[in-house]
Amino acid sequence: xxxxxxxxxxxxxxxxxxxxxxxxxxxxxxxxxxxxxxxxxxxxxxxxxxxxxxxxxxxxxxxxxxxxxxxxxxxxxxxxxxxxxxxxxxxxxxxxxxxxxxxxxxxxxxxxxxxxxxxxxxxxxxxxxxxxxxxxxxxxxxxxxxxxxxxxxxxxxxxxxxxxxxxxxxxxxxxxxxxxxxxxxxxxxxxxxxxxxxxxxxxxxxxxxxxxxxxxxxxxxxxxxxxxxxxxxxxxxxxxxxxxxxxxxxxxxxxxxxxxxxxxxxxxxxxxxxxxxxxxxxxxxxxxxxxxxxxxxxxxxxxxxxxxxxxxxxxxxxxxxxxxxxxxxxxxxxxxxxxxxxxxxxxxxxxxxxxxxxxxxxxxxxxxxxxxxxxxxxxxxxxxxxxxxxxxxxxxxxxxx
Numbered sequence: 051x052x053x054x055x056x057x058x059x060x061x062x063x064x065x066x067x068x069x070x071x072x073x074x075x076x077x078x079x080x081x082x083x084x085x086x087x088x089x090x091x092x093x094x095x096x097x098x099x100x101x102x103x104x105x106x107x108x109x110x111x112x113x114x115x116x117x118x119x120x121x122x123x124x125x126x127x128x129x130x131x132x133x134x135x136x137x138x139x140x141x142x143x144x145x146x147x148x149x150x151x152x153x154x155x156x157x158x159x160x161x162x163x164x165x166x167x168x169x170x171x172x173x174x175x176x177x178x179x180x181x182x183x184x185x186x187x188x189x190x191x192x193x194x195x196x197x198x199x200x201x202x203x204x205x206x207x208x209x210x211x212x213x214x215x216x217x218x219x220x221x222x223x224x225x226x227x228x229x230x231x232x233x234x235x236x237x238x239x240x241x242x243x244x245x246x247x248x249x250x251x252x253x254x255x256x257x258x259x260x261x262x263x264x265x266x267x268x269x270x271x272x273x274x275x276x277x278x279x280x281x282x283x284x285x286x287x288x289x290x291x292x293x294x295x296x297x298x299x300x301x302x303x304x305x306x307x308x309x310x311x312x313x314x315x316x317x318x319x320x321x322x323x324x325x326x327x328x329x330x331x332x333x334x335x336x337x338x339x340x341x342x343x344x345x346x347x348x349x350x351x352x353x354x355x356x357x358x359x360x361x362x363x364x365x366x367x368x369x370x371x372x373x374x375x376x377x378x379x380x381x382x383x384x385x386x387x388x389x390x391x392x393x394x395x396x397x398x399x400x401x402x403x404x405x406x407x408x409x410x411x412x413x414x415x416x417x418x419x420x421x422x423x424x425x426x427x428x429x430x431x432x433x434x435x436x437x438x439x440x441x442x443x444x445x446x447x448x449x450x451x
Contacts, residue, residue, distance in 0.1 A: 116438040131429040133377035148297035156289035166191030188256040198253035201230035265289040298342035375413040391427040
């Protein structure tokens, strides 16, 4: 009997011991899981408390994507500097070069209204300056001689017919003399010349042609003994009291130019002397090679210092008015977009995409993305931007897992 009891105990006892061991292991696992949950819950509570306390203190209103926090010590180490977004009176300075040329409205041609032969030539070389009223040449014209004689005969007839008791006969003498006088005037014979003809009573063989303008002789086609026809150009004169300047303006600067806009003009061989011109015409087409358009300026030149074909430096100041502006050094241009790093306070920095307009000296005009009074990073912004991108990338990886 005792043998059977011992055998039963031998068979059951290992099973009991094994069952007890398994139960102990399961309890330990449960206990470990419970502890881990408590630790995680505490950690979450601490994080939420920290976030809540920052928000309550007003140190951070919103954590945007890519926002990074940098301690004051590290800011100093990497050399972070700041600038302000503010309203500024912007003035764009446009610099270019230009070429002096004649004012086309002040180029004159001189041609006779009667045919004949040139006898005397007073203005006999190109480039000479001619004053208004100065004699240019003398012209022999048989037609002119006969018209002078007709005028003298008409004047004599006028005196004789004036004695007639019939008004109609007296009036015909006046009409005949006036017709001959008008023909002389149409041939550019002056009143003084007609008066001299009346006083002398003798026709002149030649007609002296006087200059109706003042200017430099650009072209001369007149030669002594030459036969000329009515309307033939004998001289071309240019008045240089006003000159034009053609300046090349880049395509992106053309919208800033306005007619009447003042320009400051300087020549390299006249240092310290400045001339002032105004824009009178903006050409409607661009040069396809240089991507520039020509703007024509009008410049007073009473001292004749500016001469055609001279080159000059041109400066224009364009007032753009008050605009929202950000320092140029704060803008990170990726090629596709422009970014700035905004200081959110408490060591927090947020990258922000903006749109910029015209660049004026050290500032960009802000079209979109910033408000007046915001503080932006002007140095080490590339380091902060790269750290922000790294944080975004790591954050994206953790979310994907």
